[in-house]
Amino acid sequence: DAGVTQSPTHLIKTRGQQVTLRCSPKSGHDTVSWYQQALGQGPQFIFQYYEEEERQRGNFPDRFSGHQFPNYSSELNVNALLLGDSALYLCASSLGRHSPLHFGNGTRLTVT
Amino acid sequence: AQTVTQSQPEMSVQEAETVTLSCTYDTSENNYYLFWYKQPPSRQMILVIRQEAYKQQNATENRFSVNFQKAAKSFSLKISDSQLGDTAMYFCAFMKHENAGNMLTFGGGTRLMVKP
Numbered sequence: 001d002a003g004v005t006q007s008p009t010h011l012i013k014t015r016g017q018q019v020t021l022r023c024s025p026k027s028g029h030d031t032v033s034w035y036q037q038a039l040g041q042g043p044q045f046i047f048q049y050y051e052e053e054e055r056q057r058g059n060f061p062d063r064f065s066g067h068q069f070p071n072y073s074s075e076l077n078v079n080a081l082l083l084g085d086s087a088l089y090l091c092a093s094s095l096g097r098h099s100p101l102h103f104g105n106g107t108r109l110t111v112t
Numbered sequence: 113a114q115t116v117t118q119s120q121p122e123m124s125v126q127e128a129e130t131v132t133l134s135c136t137y138d139t140s141e142n143n144y145y146l147f148w149y150k151q152p153p154s155r156q157m158i159l160v161i162r163q164e165a166y167k168q169q170n171a172t173e174n175r176f177s178v179n180f181q182k183a184a185k186s187f188s189l190k191i192s193d194s195q196l197g198d199t200a201m202y203f204c205a206f207m208k209h210e211n212a213g214n215m216l217t218f219g220g221g222t223r224l225m226v227k228p
Binding site: 045099 | 118156162216217218220
């Protein structure tokens with residue numbers, strides 16, 4: 001039973017570029033949440049997708065956008081990258097919007 | 113808005129001894145959940161223990177237990193018989209009542225080192 005899988009594991013981008021991160025939820029899960037974890041800090045909620053729609057959003061600018069596909073997998077897109085976007089991006093899945101979260105191993109994004 | 117504060121950036125403990133990690137939070141909610149997550153070098157967030165605010169009894173999971181003081185808005189984690197595999201970052205997290213969705217608010221973390 002595969003858990004939450006994220007790709008790629010590491011990524012290096014240049015300031016101003018765009019990036020897409022991918023997440024496949026745990027088998028049987030239909031809800032995907034994204035978190036940003038800056039170095040030495042706790043994760044911060046970006047947004048959550050359920051039934052292919054954004055259901056909740058944290059305090060992040062519109063440069064951060066997402067998508068959920070019919071197979072429940074999800075993408076996180078960040079446009080016009082800033083140095084401050086360098087972080088570990090964690091994906092978490094759940095069955096519905098009210099059950100416990102299962103986290104992936106994250107994607108480490110470095111913006112130079 | 114909720115805030116979660118972990119005042120101990122780093123802690124160390126000898127193998128087989130007991131250590132307590134502190135967490136305080138601020139909320140106007142009456143019904144909520146509190147969690148402790150462990151993040152080893154693999155980076156995956158692993159749920160250690162969970163506490164429902166409406167339950168007075170403190171949660172326990174094997175060597176892990178909590179001291180939940182609702183009035184004081186305090187939620188500490190006690191690790192007994194510490195093992196080398198307990199070395200990791202530990203995060204305290206808050207979640208509103210499940211009807212509000214499962215969004216988590218995390219503290220800044222405590223780095224725990226278990227020494228042989």
